[in-house]
Amino acid sequence: MEKKDYLRSLSSVNDLIQAVYRSRKLGGGVPRELVTEASRVVIDGVREAILAARDEMSLENIRTDAEELVPLVEKEVEERMQWSLRRIINATGVVVHTNLGRSLLSGAALEALATAGSYYNNLEFKLEDGSRGSRQVHLGKLLCELTGAESALVVNNNAAAVLLALTALASGREVVVSRGQLIEIGGSFRLPDVMAQSGARLVEVGTTNKTYLEDYRRAITSETAMLMRAHPSNYRIMGFTSEAGIEELAGLAREYELVLLDDLGSGVYVDLSSRGLAYEPTVMRSLEEGAHLVCFSGDKLLGGPQAGIILGRKDLIDVLARHPLARALRVDKLTVAALEATLRHYLDPERAFSEIPTLAMLTADPDALRGRARKLAKKLAAQDDLEAEVIEDVSRAGGGALPMEDLPTWAVAVTSPSHSANLIEKGLREAETPVICRISDDRVILDMRTVSDDEVALIAEAFASIVSPDIPE
Numbered sequence: 001m002e003k004k005d006y007l008r009s010l011s012s013v014n015d016l017i018q019a020v021y022r023s024r025k026l027g028g029g030v031p032r033e034l035v036t037e038a039s040r041v042v043i044d045g046v047r048e049a050i051l052a053a054r055d056e057m058s059l060e061n062i063r064t065d066a067e068e069l070v071p072l073v074e075k076e077v078e079e080r081m082q083w084s085l086r087r088i089i090n091a092t093g094v095v096v097h098t099n100l101g102r103s104l105l106s107g108a109a110l111e112a113l114a115t116a117g118s119y120y121n122n123l124e125f126k127l128e129d130g131s132r133g134s135r136q137v138h139l140g141k142l143l144c145e146l147t148g149a150e151s152a153l154v155v156n157n158n159a160a161a162v163l164l165a166l167t168a169l170a171s172g173r174e175v176v177v178s179r180g181q182l183i184e185i186g187g188s189f190r191l192p193d194v195m196a197q198s199g200a201r202l203v204e205v206g207t208t209n210k211t212y213l214e215d216y217r218r219a220i221t222s223e224t225a226m227l228m229r230a231h232p233s234n235y236r237i238m239g240f241t242s243e244a245g246i247e248e249l250a251g252l253a254r255e256y257e258l259v260l261l262d263d264l265g266s267g268v269y270v271d272l273s274s275r276g277l278a279y280e281p282t283v284m285r286s287l288e289e290g291a292h293l294v295c296f297s298g299d300k301l302l303g304g305p306q307a308g309i310i311l312g313r314k315d316l317i318d319v320l321a322r323h324p325l326a327r328a329l330r331v332d333k334l335t336v337a338a339l340e341a342t343l344r345h346y347l348d349p350e351r352a353f354s355e356i357p358t359l360a361m362l363t364a365d366p367d368a369l370r371g372r373a374r375k376l377a378k379k380l381a382a383q384d385d386l387e388a389e390v391i392e393d394v395s396r397a398g399g400g401a402l403p404m405e406d407l408p409t410w411a412v413a414v415t416s417p418s419h420s421a422n423l424i425e426k427g428l429r430e431a432e433t434p435v436i437c438r439i440s441d442d443r444v445i446l447d448m449r450t451v452s453d454d455e456v457a458l459i460a461e462a463f464a465s466i467v468s469p470d471i472p473e
C-alpha cells in the first residue's frame, strides 16, 4: 500500500466520533465539542504521521480505522478533561514548599473561605452607619493586637510589600543594604531587581560576609531615604561573618532621620525555639528592636494564605496605604477571610501549634511520624516487587525559613528489583493522585512529615499503579 491508499482509508472525523460514542467508554460529563475536537486532533495527527512516514515499516504501524483510533481519542479527551491545578501528595518533607503551594490552611481558614465565597460580606462596608469601609480593618486591628504594632497593611504577597514600601518611601532616593543580604529567592524575587523596579537606588555596603554599622554610616548621604535589612532566607553565610543588628541600625536611622525597613521573609509570630527548633527572629522582636516597618509573607511560617503583611509606624503605613500602587497590590476577600481565620489562631499560641498545619507539621511528634512510616512500609512491602524500609531522615522547613535546621523525621525508603528509583519517582508523579518524593542513594524516600494519615492509602495506590499498571486492552 502506498501513502495515498493510507490517506484514503483514514477514517473521517465524523465516523470517528460515531465510533467513540459506540464504544461508550467516555463518562457522561464530557462535552460533545470536546469529543469533536479530540477526534479532529487524532485524525490530523494520523494524517501527518502518514505524510511523514519514511518507509513501508512505519506506514504499516499506522492505524486508520475508526474503531482502532477510538483509544487515542479517549486519551486525548482524558488529557483535556484533566484539571491543571491538581491535588498532589507532598512526600518531600519540605513543609513550606513554594512549588507545591506553600502552607496548607487550617480548618477554620477553609470555612472562612467558603463563607466569604458563598455570601456577600462587609468587606468594605461599615455596619455601624452603612458608610463605605476599608478592607484593611478586618486584619489591621487583629495584627496590631497580636504584635503590638502601631499600624498594619496587608497586600498581595511579601514581594509586593517590599515593592510598595520602597516605591512609596524611597523612589528616586537611596536605600542602603548590606551586600550579604542581596538575596534571590526561588529565582523570582531578587532584591536588586525589586529595588530597581521601585525607582529606589540601591547602595550596597560591606562585603559578602561582613558588614558593620560604620559601613552603613559612611554610605549615608543627603539622598539616603532608607536603611533596609533583608532576611537571608534560604542561605547562610557561615564562619567568619558579621551583620549589623536591627537595634544598631535603628539608632543610626534615628540619628539621620531615615526609615528602617526589615524584610523578615518568613515572619514567625511564635518563638519556634520554645518547640525545640532554631530561633527565627519573630515579628515582635524586630519591632521591639526598633524597625520602623517589618514585612513578611502570609503563607510561609505564619501558615496562612498568600499575602504580604506590613507592620509598623502609623505615619509610614499611611503613606503606603495612600500610594496608587497599594490599590494594584491589594488583597482579595478570600485572602482577607483566610488570613483573619489564621491570625485568630495566634490569640492562643498553644493551640496555634496544633491547628495551623504548617506549625503542626514543623513540630510533629516523631512517634506519630514513625507510626505513619510503619503503616505505609507495611502496605508497600505487601505489594509484589517492592521493598520498603522505615528509616530515620531529616526534613526541611522550606520557604526560606530555618535553612540550616535539620528536622529529624521518619521516612519510608523504597526499592524494587524491577524498577529503578527514577522510574518509580516518575510513576508516582504521573499517578492519579501524584506523589512527589525524593531520591537518595537510588532509593525512593517518602518523608512522613508532610503526609497525612489519610494519604497513606493513596500513596500505596500510586505504587500499585506503577508496579502493576492497568493492562491496556
Ligand SMILES: *Cc1c(COP(=O)(O)O)cnc(C)c1O
Pocket (backbone or CB within 6 Å): 157, 158, 159, 160, 162, 185, 189, 230, 231, 232, 233, 234, 263, 264, 265, 266, 296, 297, 298, 307, 308, 399, 400
Ligand atoms: C520569601 C521572601 C520574599 C518574597 O515573599 P513572597 O510572599 O513570596 O512574595 C521576600 N523577601 C524575603 C526575605 C523572603 O524570604
